[in-house]
Amino acid sequence: ELDGDNIIYTANFAVDAVILREGRVYLIERKDGRGWSLPGGFIDEKETPEQAVIRESQEETKIKLEDIKNIKPLKMIKANDPREINVYTFPFLIQLKKTAELKYGDDAISGKWLFVGRAARTKLAFSHHNEILKQLYY
Numbered sequence: 001e002l003d004g005d006n007i008i009y010t011a012n013f014a015v016d017a018v019i020l021r022e023g024r025v026y027l028i029e030r031k032d033g034r035g036w037s038l039p040g041g042f043i044d045e046k047e048t049p050e051q052a053v054i055r056e057s058q059e060e061t062k063i064k065l066e067d068i069k070n071i072k073p074l075k076m077i078k079a080n081d082p083r084e085i086n087v088y089t090f091p092f093l094i095q096l097k098k099t100a101e102l103k104y105g106d107d108a109i110s111g112k113w114l115f116v117g118r119a120a121r122t123k124l125a126f127s128h129h130n131e132i133l134k135q136l137y138y
Contacts, residue, residue, distance in 0.1 A: 015053040016040035029110035034125035049090040067100035
């Protein structure tokens, strides 16, 4: 955005969902050919980060609200998204009940459960997804 000769950087805010069940995280294979990633997306106007992560998770994994055991925010980080500049993401940890089943939504071609440590070491579509997972892996 330009203001006279000054460039004003506006921040874009996104969410990422670390959906866990029994030590595994759910990844989606993106339709755009970028590879595997955490579910997530941009926060809509008048939406809280928590509302956004639930909406994005429902769109991308068909998650059911009754399958969520708990949801908690992780530390906001600068995202690495080649399509946008100045993106910050609010990652959330979503613990699912053991019986929860996920499917992938329209913007994905596949989905899979991976142990968190293995997912953290896998080359994901966005490098900040690896950073988020490495925070959890101990």
